[in-house]
Amino acid sequence: MSDTSDNDRYNIRATESKWQKIWNDNNAFKTDDDSDKEPFYVLEMFPYPSGAIHVGHVRNYTLGDVVARYKRAKGYNVLHPMGWDAFGLPAENAAIERGAQPATWTYENIAVMRGQLKLMGLSLDWDREIATCHPDYFKHEQAMFLDFLKNGLAYQKESTVNWDPVENTVLANEQVVDGKGWRSGAAVERKNLKQWFLKTTQFADELLSELDNMPDWPERVKTMQKHWIGKSEGITFSFDISGPDLASDEKLPVYTTRIDTIMGTSFAVLAPEHPLSLKLAETDKDAEAFLEECSTMGTSEEAIERAEKKGFKTPYTVRHPFTNEDMPVYIGNFVIYTYGTGAVKSAPAHDERDFDFATKYGLPIRPVITGAGFEDGKPFTSKGTLVNSDEWDGLTSDEAITKIIACMEKMGIGEGQTNYRLRDWGVSRQRYWGCPIPVVYRTSDGACVPVSKDQLPITLPDDVDFSQHGNPLDNHPTWKHTTCPETGEPAIRETDTFDTFFESSWYFARYTDPRNENKPFEASKANKWLPVDQYIGGVEHAVMHLLYARFFTRAMKHCGYLDIKEPFKGLYTQGMVNHRAYKNADDKWVFPSDIIKNDDGSLSEKGSNLKVTAGAVIKMSKSKKNVIDPTDIFESYGADAARLFILSDSPPDRDLEWSEAGLDGAWRFINKLYRSVQDIVDKPVDNDVDNELARKAHQTISGISDDIENFHYNKSVARIRELYNMAEQVGMDDDAYTYALQTIVQLLSPIVPHLCEELWENLGHKTPLYLSDWPTFNEAYLIDENVTIGVQINGKVRGTITVPTDIDKDTLEKEAMNDDHIAKYLNGKTVRKIIAIPGKIVNIVVSDAA
RNA sequence: GGCCCCGUGGCGGAAUUGGUAGACGCAAACGACUUAAAAUCGUUCGCCCUACGGGCGUGCCGGUUCAAGUCCGGCCGGGGCUACCA
Numbered sequence: 001m002s003d004t005s006d007n008d009r010y011n012i013r014a015t016e017s018k019w020q021k022i023w024n025d026n027n028a029f030k031t032d033d034d035s036d037k038e039p040f041y042v043l044e045m046f047p048y049p050s051g052a053i054h055v056g057h058v059r060n061y062t063l064g065d066v067v068a069r070y071k072r073a074k075g076y077n078v079l080h081p082m083g084w085d086a087f088g089l090p091a092e093n094a095a096i097e098r099g100a101q102p103a104t105w106t107y108e109n110i111a112v113m114r115g116q117l118k119l120m121g122l123s124l125d126w127d128r129e130i131a132t133c134h135p136d137y138f139k140h141e142q143a144m145f146l147d148f149l150k151n152g153l154a155y156q157k158e159s160t161v162n163w164d165p166v167e168n169t170v171l172a173n174e175q176v177v178d179g180k181g182w183r184s185g186a187a188v189e190r191k192n193l194k195q196w197f198l199k200t201t202q203f204a205d206e207l208l209s210e211l212d213n214m215p216d217w218p219e220r221v222k223t224m225q226k227h228w229i230g231k232s233e234g235i236t237f238s239f240d241i242s243g244p245d246l247a248s249d250e251k252l253p254v255y256t257t258r259i260d261t262i263m264g265t266s267f268a269v270l271a272p273e274h275p276l277s278l279k280l281a282e283t284d285k286d287a288e289a290f291l292e293e294c295s296t297m298g299t300s301e302e303a304i305e306r307a308e309k310k311g312f313k314t315p316y317t318v319r320h321p322f323t324n325e326d327m328p329v330y331i332g333n334f335v336i337y338t339y340g341t342g343a344v345k346s347a348p349a350h351d352e353r354d355f356d357f358a359t360k361y362g363l364p365i366r367p368v369i370t371g372a373g374f375e376d377g378k379p380f381t382s383k384g385t386l387v388n389s390d391e392w393d394g395l396t397s398d399e400a401i402t403k404i405i406a407c408m409e410k411m412g413i414g415e416g417q418t419n420y421r422l423r424d425w426g427v428s429r430q431r432y433w434g435c436p437i438p439v440v441y442r443t444s445d446g447a448c449v450p451v452s453k454d455q456l457p458i459t460l461p462d463d464v465d466f467s468q469h470g471n472p473l474d475n476h477p478t479w480k481h482t483t484c485p486e487t488g489e490p491a492i493r494e495t496d497t498f499d500t501f502f503e504s505s506w507y508f509a510r511y512t513d514p515r516n517e518n519k520p521f522e523a524s525k526a527n528k529w530l531p532v533d534q535y536i537g538g539v540e541h542a543v544m545h546l547l548y549a550r551f552f553t554r555a556m557k558h559c560g561y562l563d564i565k566e567p568f569k570g571l572y573t574q575g576m577v578n579h580r581a582y583k584n585a586d587d588k589w590v591f592p593s594d595i596i597k598n599d600d601g602s603l604s605e606k607g608s609n610l611k612v613t614a615g616a617v618i619k620m621s622k623s624k625k626n627v628i629d630p631t632d633i634f635e636s637y638g639a640d641a642a643r644l645f646i647l648s649d650s651p652p653d654r655d656l657e658w659s660e661a662g663l664d665g666a667w668r669f670i671n672k673l674y675r676s677v678q679d680i681v682d683k684p685v686d687n688d689v690d691n692e693l694a695r696k697a698h699q700t701i702s703g704i705s706d707d708i709e710n711f712h713y714n715k716s717v718a719r720i721r722e723l724y725n726m727a728e729q730v731g732m733d734d735d736a737y738t739y740a741l742q743t744i745v746q747l748l749s750p751i752v753p754h755l756c757e758e759l760w761e762n763l764g765h766k767t768p769l770y771l772s773d774w775p776t777f778n779e780a781y782l783i784d785e786n787v788t789i790g791v792q793i794n795g796k797v798r799g800t801i802t803v804p805t806d807i808d809k810d811t812l813e814k815e816a817m818n819d820d821h822i823a824k825y826l827n828g829k830t831v832r833k834i835i836a837i838p839g840k841i842v843n844i845v846v847s848d849a850a
Numbered sequence: 851g852g853c854c855c856c857g858u859g860g861c862g863g864a865a866u867u868g869g870u871a872g873a874c875g876c877a878a879a880c881g882a883c884u885u886a887a888a889a890u891c892g893u894u895c896g897c898c899c900u901a902c903g904g905g906c907g908u909g910c911c912g913g914u915u916c917a918a919g920u921c922c923g924g925c926c927g928g929g930g931c932u933a934c935c936a
Contacts, residue, residue, distance in 0.1 A: 790869075
């Protein structure tokens, strides 16, 4: 009988703070760079200091902490740091809303959130903590940017940008989702601005091909990046183009991946922004009106855009390179200026868009490819066999592509070409709370001059007025006025700041040498620790942060900062945390913590007593009030219970439904285990017993290592509970009971660290668990003496037999046939065949006796 | 529209990768302890039937195999990414 008096009860809060203090006082998780142990770097995506941690953070950091603690116990020298992705717009909004300076607001949030994270008992090296908004961090970033400039990896150009009218800033292509700003949700506008770019396209091919050498990344993330980089191979060739105001030798280059349809080409289409379109609009009012129409359509109405292809017939004509036919040239709203050459050749029989367009404007549709599924009167877009194509008739599309490219290259009118969808990364933001871009513009001639490294850091002014419209740095009375580092003449600072993804593109490297004052990090340290062995975070960063960081690492290598090119060897993407949302009778959302369960099972709201109805399980969000404050959970259940529940319920890559009942279950198990261990604290542990329970324990140790390495934490927990259940089943008198329980304490320690340290100490161990090795198992005990296997008749399981594990095939066959239950089934049947596989199955194939 | 992933009890999910489907947990029901409740412990828990037995069963239809949740083909349903990239 368990004694459940208060004295004997597990005191979560005392125990958790006791161990947190011990870990802290002993620098338990401080990483020693000089250790001989094999290095292992585990990192979770660092948080934005928004003010409080949420359950998603708890999930993320728990996942990483299990890896860190497990690897440490396995003998690795583990680097597990934490820091703050501290620049960003919410700080400015807070400044506008409540007058706080962004820096103050941010550092206060960091202090609060650091305290919250410490309640989780994470095995972090807090000495390496960084905040990206601190000059000690971003001064290195500014220096790095200057090196990028020097190496041609950063440049400035005027370009059409995605303008977010709510955030009042430019967005990168990656930050535009469905034509809307990724944070604000506002429809993105087009604007022409001078912008700084990082040359991501320089490594486009590497960024793509290296994905094939990254087995420890999720397939779907790799697929997303592949699509985003969007490599295609084709040819750029030039039409002779003629028309009013054109030179006699004017050319129109177009890019196509389907040059095999060249003989079916019957017109060409220009993008509205194409120079020839613009030129025409200067003199042609109708053309001008059409371009106007195209630009107002915007990007947000893709559906409408897709539905209707519109064109404007220009007075230009192009000459077909092989038939010499003169073909019309249109301006089309569906041609993308920034891809390829901004103009296309159209073979309407073999392209959906060209087909729609040709149908609408009555242009010739000439099939030149045929194959399975070809239907007259419909576009046939697959590759096939060429017809109506003179000398290329009968070739497959791929053969024809090779030959026609060679032919056009010989004629000197075209060249095989690889194109990418990936654009260079625009990093300028018209915001205050970001890293200043270290260049100035000389007043006398407007020249853009990089600041010299010894003038870094360029820091932000801390007396900024947010009440005015526009970029606060630009509005500041004095900040931007400076002198040219080359000539000493008056100059104006760049008032744009970096996209905040800039900071997160290299922070993982800074952690390897976080207090280095002279450079971002010592190359030897970065090379020792990087790439990050295990990186963990949300899948929403698949094409933003994760691609930028990959580019940045290559850029740093290019500039000699380090020798590695991929930042993250292993990547794990966790699912979201969902929770049921509740509404009261007034149709208002209700916090779960404000709900009372009535005796009849119905729900009502605390205070108002209104009836509450349960809605769908959806992503936690403040607006739906279906949020849980992790610190409430730590208070009432403890961090251990929260960690255990989060890991035991769902596989970590799937969405998790937060449930109070599930948390209760975790809490119950923690208390059961605590009580069970209290009953054996004085008993000796014999770790070399050979019985059923001992074997189960050895099997559990073996199985769990596999589970943890593969992030199957829910299975790990299930295994541990199985072992616990079996131990309780056989009882305290079993020779292996104490061994089994002690093993559970060890195996559970990465997941439930405070409780396990306490129990380990209760069991009389002088060395704390965080300094102890992972338990080992004896191979010989992994195999049970007997095994129960199923016996099938005609593929249907009709019974089971328990036989020695090492039984041979013939004996197994006999055992199965002799089993009473089975024999009954065989009565009156003819046995045709017996499949007997030791350790797995017996299947007896029978037919009715003749 | 294109590409990819996924459909297993009331629920979250297991199933050694073709070999006893439903581990482990949650919820539920019943029982024990208790003046009572909580806590704890025990039993039951895929569906159906004429229940110590038997039939059916992993979205649906078909196929391969001694054997299919697992492999193949076709549907249906859900999710993700992408959205005129020539």
